[in-house]
Amino acid sequence: MGNTTRHTHTRLKAEDRRAQILDAATSLLGTRGFWGTSLQDVADACEFTVTGILYHFPTKEELLEAVLDAADAGFTDAVIRELAHEGPVEEPVRSEAGSPDVPGGSTTGEEQPGESGIWRLCRILIRLDVANPDRARLYTVLETEAIEPEHPAHDYFVRRERRLVGHFQSTVPRGVEDREALARRAMSVVSGFRLQWLKAGGVADPVRTWEQMNIALREMLGECGRGTAPQP
Numbered sequence: 001m002g003n004t005t006r007h008t009h010t011r012l013k014a015e016d017r018r019a020q021i022l023d024a025a026t027s028l029l030g031t032r033g034f035w036g037t038s039l040q041d042v043a044d045a046c047e048f049t050v051t052g053i054l055y056h057f058p059t060k061e062e063l064l065e066a067v068l069d070a071a072d073a074g075f076t077d078a079v080i081r082e083l084a085h086e087g088p089v090e091e092p093v094r095s096e097a098g099s100p101d102v103p104g105g106s107t108t109g110e111e112q113p114g115e116s117g118i119w120r121l122c123r124i125l126i127r128l129d130v131a132n133p134d135r136a137r138l139y140t141v142l143e144t145e146a147i148e149p150e151h152p153a154h155d156y157f158v159r160r161e162r163r164l165v166g167h168f169q170s171t172v173p174r175g176v177e178d179r180e181a182l183a184r185r186a187m188s189v190v191s192g193f194r195l196q197w198l199k200a201g202g203v204a205d206p207v208r209t210w211e212q213m214n215i216a217l218r219e220m221l222g223e224c225g226r227g228t229a230p231q232p
Contacts, residue, residue, distance in 0.1 A: 018056050020046050025067050030138035033145045034064055034152065061152045068142075068156060071135050075128065082124045117171035118186055123210070125190050129197070130206045136194055 024045035028037045039060055043050045057063035129136040143160075146153040168183035176182050197206060 014056070017046075017048075017052075021048070021053060021056055021063070022067055022070050025063055026071065026134060026138055029064065029067060030134055030141055033141050034060075035145065039063070064152055065156075067138070068153065071138055074132070075135065078128050078131070079124065082127065116173050118168065118173075118182075121168065121171045122186060122190050126193055126206070126210050129194050133198070137198055140194060140198055 021042060025037070025042050028041055028045060032041075039050045039053050042063070043053050046053075053063070057066060142153050143157045145151055146157045148154065164187060165180060165183050168186050169179050171186075172179040172182050193210060
C-alpha cells in the first residue's frame with residue numbers, strides 16, 4: 001500500500017482558511033517557485049488536504065494568481081503609506097523661471113535639497129523590500145521563473161514591468177532626453193540591490209548596500225556629486 005499523508009486539522013472559517021493557504025503558498029512559491037511547488041506541498045504546510053485547497057482555489061494557477069493579487073495589494077498599501085511620509089515622487093512641471101509650477105513656487109512633501117523624486121522612489125522600494133523580505137523573494141523568484149512565455153505568471157510580470165517603468169519615468173527630471181531609458185536604469189539598480197540582498201540571506205547591511213547602489217545610479221546619471229545619498 002502507498003503512503004498517504006493524513007492530517008487532523010482544525011476547522012477554520014472560510015476566510016481564515018483562505019488566508020492560511022495564501023500565507024503557506026506565498027512562502028513556498030517564494031522559496032521553490034511555481035514549478036517546484038505542488039498543491040500537496042501547500043496542503044502539508046497548512047496541515048490540510050489537497051481537496052480542501054481545491055475547494056478554495058480550483059487550480060494551482062488560480063492559487064498563484066491569488067498569491068500575486070494579495071502581494072500586490074499589500075505592496076500598494078505600503079507604497080501609499082510611504083508616499084504619505086515622503087511626499088510625491090513625480091517631478092513637478094517647472095515654469096520658465098525654473099521654479100516648480102505649483103502654488104507658492106515650491107514642491108510639496110519632505111524633499112531633501114538636491115534629491116529628486118527618482119531617489120526617493122528607489123529608497124521607498126528598497127525600504128519596502130527590507131520590511132517584507134518574503135514578498136521581495138516571491139517577486140524575485142517568480143519573475144525570474146516567468147521569463148519563459150509558457151509560465152502562468154509571464155503576462156502578469158510583463159504588465160507589472162510596464163507599470164513600474166511608468167512610475168519610474170514619472171520621477172525622471174524634465175529635460176532628460178530618453179526618460180524611459182533612465183527609468184529602466186533606475187529599476188535595474190533597485191533590482192540589483194534586491195537580488196544581492198536576498199542572495200546574502202538578508203544578513204548584509206541593507207543601508208550600506210543601498211549606498212553602493214545609489215552611488216552606481218548617480219554615476220550612470222552623471223550626478224554623483226549632486227546632493228547626499230538618501231538612506232532607507
